[in-house]
Amino acid sequence: MDEAELPIRVSTGSLPGWEAVERLVLDAHRDALAVSDGVVADYIPRLAQVDPELFGVSVAEVDGAVHTAGDAHVAFSIQSISKAFVYALVCEELGHTAVRERVGVNNTGLAFNSVVAIELNGGHPMNPMVNAGAIATTALVPAASPEERWGRIQDGLSAFAGRRLELDGEVYTSEADTNQRNRAIGTLLEAYGRIDTDPLAAVDVYTRQCSLLVTAADLAVMGATLADGGVNPVTGDRVVSASVARDTLAVLASTGLYERSGEWLFEIGLPGKSGVAGGIVTVSPGKGGIGVFSPRLDSAGNSVRGQRATRYLSRALGLDVFASEAHAHGPYPYTRES
Ligand SMILES: NC(=O)CC[C@H](N)C(=O)O
Known part of the structure; x- marks a missing residue:
C-alpha cells in the first residue's frame, strides 16, 4: 500500500x-x-528461536481504555525500549540538565551498538537511546549496589506498565554470554570518564533491564503513561513528573529509532522507541500509547510489521503531530464581530 x-x-x-x-x-x-x-x-541466540509470525497491536488511551488485536498479550523481551523508561526514571532522580550533560540528546546517525560513534564524539555517548548512552544512563540510577540499581529499574518499569514485570532468564543468560561488544562499550565509556561505577556491573544491569518481559498491551500502557503527563492511566499512579515525560518524548523524537529516526518521524510523525525483540512503543502526547510486537526486523533493528501498523494507526487516528489544516477564517485582516 502506498502513501496515497x-x-x-x-x-x-x-x-x-x-x-x-x-x-x-x-x-x-x-x-x-x-x-x-x-x-x-x-545476534542474541535466544531471540532467534522466537516464532516470526507472532504479531500483536495495542492502543491504550489516556482515559485507561486498552484496545488489542492479535498476539497483544504474548510476552517478549523489552530490549532497547527499556532505554526510554530508564531514561525517564533517571531524569526524575537527577533532573533535566545533569542527564543532558552526561548523556546528551543528539542523534549519532549510526547503529545502536556503534563503537565508532563514541570515538567520533570524543567519548560522549551522544544520547540515551543508543547502547553507549543507555549503559551510561543505567549507571546513573542512584543505588548503593548493582542489585539495588536493578531492583529500582524493575520497580520503575513495572510502575510504567501497571503490573509486575519479570525477567526472562533465558534471554538474559543468552545475551550476557554474548555481549562482549556492550562490555567493550561500557569499558570505553569508563576510560572517557562517562561512567563512575563499575562499567561491567552497569552493563549487567542494562542486560537485565533489556530482558524484562512485556506484551504489546504493556507497551501501549507504558506509552500512555508518557502521553498522560507521567501518570499511568490504568492504575492512576504517578510514575514520573509531567516535565520528565515531556523530556523523554523529545529525546525519542530524534533518536528512538537510531539512524532511522528521521524516516520514522517523516512517516509516522510521533515519538517512538524500538527494540530488537520486535517491540515498538509510540506515544501521542495527551492521547495515548501504541504498542506493537512482531519479531521480523529491518536492517536497523526495527520491527517491519510494527512500523507499518504504527504508521496505519498514526494516520487513521489523526495522531501525526505535524499534520494540520487551515482553520476556518475570512481574508486577512480578520474582522471581529462587535
Ligand atoms: N536495539 C536493541 O534492542 C538492542 C538491545 C540489546 N539488549 C543490545 O544491547 O544489543
Missing part, C-alpha cells in the same frame, strides 16, 4: 471514540499481517 491509499487524518486534539479506535486497531493488525519482510534478530 493511507491519507493522514489531521489531529483534532482527542482520539475518535472507543468504537472507532477498536475497529482501527483491528484494521491496522489485518493490514500489516500481510507483510513478511525482515529477519528475526539472531
Whole structure:
C-alpha cells in the first residue's frame, strides 16, 4: 500500500471514540499481517528461536481504555525500549540538565551498538537511546549496589506498565554470554570518564533491564503513561513528573529509532522507541500509547510489521503531530464581530 491509499487524518486534539479506535486497531493488525519482510534478530541466540509470525497491536488511551488485536498479550523481551523508561526514571532522580550533560540528546546517525560513534564524539555517548548512552544512563540510577540499581529499574518499569514485570532468564543468560561488544562499550565509556561505577556491573544491569518481559498491551500502557503527563492511566499512579515525560518524548523524537529516526518521524510523525525483540512503543502526547510486537526486523533493528501498523494507526487516528489544516477564517485582516 502506498502513501496515497493511507491519507493522514489531521489531529483534532482527542482520539475518535472507543468504537472507532477498536475497529482501527483491528484494521491496522489485518493490514500489516500481510507483510513478511525482515529477519528475526539472531545476534542474541535466544531471540532467534522466537516464532516470526507472532504479531500483536495495542492502543491504550489516556482515559485507561486498552484496545488489542492479535498476539497483544504474548510476552517478549523489552530490549532497547527499556532505554526510554530508564531514561525517564533517571531524569526524575537527577533532573533535566545533569542527564543532558552526561548523556546528551543528539542523534549519532549510526547503529545502536556503534563503537565508532563514541570515538567520533570524543567519548560522549551522544544520547540515551543508543547502547553507549543507555549503559551510561543505567549507571546513573542512584543505588548503593548493582542489585539495588536493578531492583529500582524493575520497580520503575513495572510502575510504567501497571503490573509486575519479570525477567526472562533465558534471554538474559543468552545475551550476557554474548555481549562482549556492550562490555567493550561500557569499558570505553569508563576510560572517557562517562561512567563512575563499575562499567561491567552497569552493563549487567542494562542486560537485565533489556530482558524484562512485556506484551504489546504493556507497551501501549507504558506509552500512555508518557502521553498522560507521567501518570499511568490504568492504575492512576504517578510514575514520573509531567516535565520528565515531556523530556523523554523529545529525546525519542530524534533518536528512538537510531539512524532511522528521521524516516520514522517523516512517516509516522510521533515519538517512538524500538527494540530488537520486535517491540515498538509510540506515544501521542495527551492521547495515548501504541504498542506493537512482531519479531521480523529491518536492517536497523526495527520491527517491519510494527512500523507499518504504527504508521496505519498514526494516520487513521489523526495522531501525526505535524499534520494540520487551515482553520476556518475570512481574508486577512480578520474582522471581529462587535
Ligand atoms: N536495539 C536493541 O534492542 C538492542 C538491545 C540489546 N539488549 C543490545 O544491547 O544489543
